Each structure stands twice: as structure tokens, then as C-alpha cells.
Amino acid sequence: MSGTAPAHPPPLAGEGGEGEATSTEQAASPSPTLQPKSDLSDFGPLSIPKSGKPDFGRKRGRGRDRSAIVAFTASLFILSFSAHAAERPASFVDAAAVVPGLVVEMRYAGAHNFVGKPVDGYLRPVCLLTREAALALAQVERDLAQRGLGLKVFDCYRPVRAVMHFVRWARDVRDLATKAEFYPAVDKRDLFRLGYIAAQSGHSRGATIDLGLVTLADGRERDMGTPFDTFSPRSWPSDTSVGAEARQNRALLAAAMRRHGFRPYDREWWHFTLRGEPFPTTYFDFPVQ
Numbered sequence: 001m002s003g004t005a006p007a008h009p010p011p012l013a014g015e016g017g018e019g020e021a022t023s024t025e026q027a028a029s030p031s032p033t034l035q036p037k038s039d040l041s042d043f044g045p046l047s048i049p050k051s052g053k054p055d056f057g058r059k060r061g062r063g064r065d066r067s068a069i070v071a072f073t074a075s076l077f078i079l080s081f082s083a084h085a086a087e088r089p090a091s092f093v094d095a096a097a098v099v100p101g102l103v104v105e106m107r108y109a110g111a112h113n114f115v116g117k118p119v120d121g122y123l124r125p126v127c128l129l130t131r132e133a134a135l136a137l138a139q140v141e142r143d144l145a146q147r148g149l150g151l152k153v154f155d156c157y158r159p160v161r162a163v164m165h166f167v168r169w170a171r172d173v174r175d176l177a178t179k180a181e182f183y184p185a186v187d188k189r190d191l192f193r194l195g196y197i198a199a200q201s202g203h204s205r206g207a208t209i210d211l212g213l214v215t216l217a218d219g220r221e222r223d224m225g226t227p228f229d230t231f232s233p234r235s236w237p238s239d240t241s242v243g244a245e246a247r248q249n250r251a252l253l254a255a256a257m258r259r260h261g262f263r264p265y266d267r268e269w270w271h272f273t274l275r276g277e278p279f280p281t282t283y284f285d286f287p288v289q
Helices: 062-084 131-145 160-171 244-259
Strands: 092-094 128-130 149-155 208-215 262-265 268-274
Touching: 092 131, 128 131, 131 149, 131 208, 131 244, 131 268, 208 244, 244 262, 244 268
Parallel strands: none
Antiparallel strands: 092 128, 149 208, 208 268, 262 268
């Protein structure tokens, strides 16, 4: 580990906490959307008179009328979202049923993660992905199998509620239970500034995955230089301080993923997103189960 992590550029759109980078969040059809950064208070109050019809504030000016209409529409939208958030869209599949031999270790469904406990929204250790991402991942697995290698996934689809759990954890600077393992050289107060935790994650779109390599013969994890979710510049794919074997494994994984349509993230060797993903602006919140 290096002593101090250098300042990171802002996380890429859709990345986070993933450092999305990972660790750390709108849904369109086929399921309702959630816009976590929206706040109905921005639109001003909306009154419902005895007539039962909403008062869109006509006496308060044309701009106010428009704001009230937006607020009323948004409130109906959020009610709809709440009613259907638990529904898994038909476009999502269990990747293990599509990718032969896929090793699944969903870290956020258990306690071995930087939060130190199961994360909100992970009810079962299942790797859910959009069908397109799962099919592309199956091609990667077949490609690597020719070398006697396979894939091990640590995280796949991530509900918005899980990302919010990451944010709450990061803001509690007194909780340092996992610091020694996951961020030994980083001050927890800097996790947002350095991009390790963000309020929005590409994982919530269903086509981003965290994974590493295993040897098919025995399922042993290959040396990748740092463990999954290590908040450190040593986890950057371009880092040269890790050993030669780790650099080779990182390059091999990235090349296989690129060949089959995934793009890497330059702050985490394990993080890849499908190019042309089916829901590029949609952030889902149904639970993993």
C-alpha cells in the first residue's frame, strides 16, 4: 500500500464505490424509475382543494404553475415506484444460469466487505445482470476456458438502496472496523473526495460487474495484485507496483472483457461495464434475490 492516495479525478458518470468507481446511485421501462438526487421540495408546495383537483398555483404565476404540475406528476411517479420497486424486470437474469462454470461470491450479501455486514437490498447471493450483459459474459468465460481460466464475480446488479447504504456508512467516520483490510492508507473522511464512494453507481443499471480470475482446475483465485475492493491506487489497472504475475493477470482479464464488449474502469482492476448497455440512464432498486 502507498502511504497516501493521490487526488482522484471525479468519478466517471455512473461510477462509484465502487469508488464507481465501487463502492458506491432512474429507472425506465420495464420498471419504474428512481431519481435519488431529486427533491420534491425544489418544486414548492402543492395544495389539493376540496374539489379534489390539484391547485397548480395559477395565482402564483406561470412559472409556479409549471413547477406545481411537475411536483404533482413526480409525486404520482414516486408512488408508482414504491409500489413496484420489488419487481425484478424480465430483462434481468441469473448470470450463473447463463455463464457455465461462473464462480459466484457476492460479497455484499455477506459480511466480508468494507461495510462489515450484509448490505441493504442483497437478500440472496445471486449475480443478476441484464440478459445482454450475461450473454456477453458467457463469451468471456468460453474465451478464458481455452487457457484453463474462469471468472469469479464479487458484485453484479446493485440496488439503489445498497448504494445509499454505502453512503451512510461512509458518512459515519467513527466506524473504522474494516479499515485495516479495505482502506488502510486512506482517511475515511476522504472516501467521497477521492471517488471511492459515490451517490450513484453504474451497477444499478444492471450491466456492470466486479470480477476476477480463477484457475478452472481448482477454483483458486489468481493473483490480481490487491484483493477486491481495496481502496488504493494499487488497485488501478495501470499500477506498476504490483508483481509481474498480477500485472499479467490484470491485462489478460481486461483483454478478454474488451474482446466481448466490456469497457474497464481505470481505478479498479475488477470493474467492467458493457458497452451499449440496454439501460444507460436507468438505476433500478429491486432487491437481489
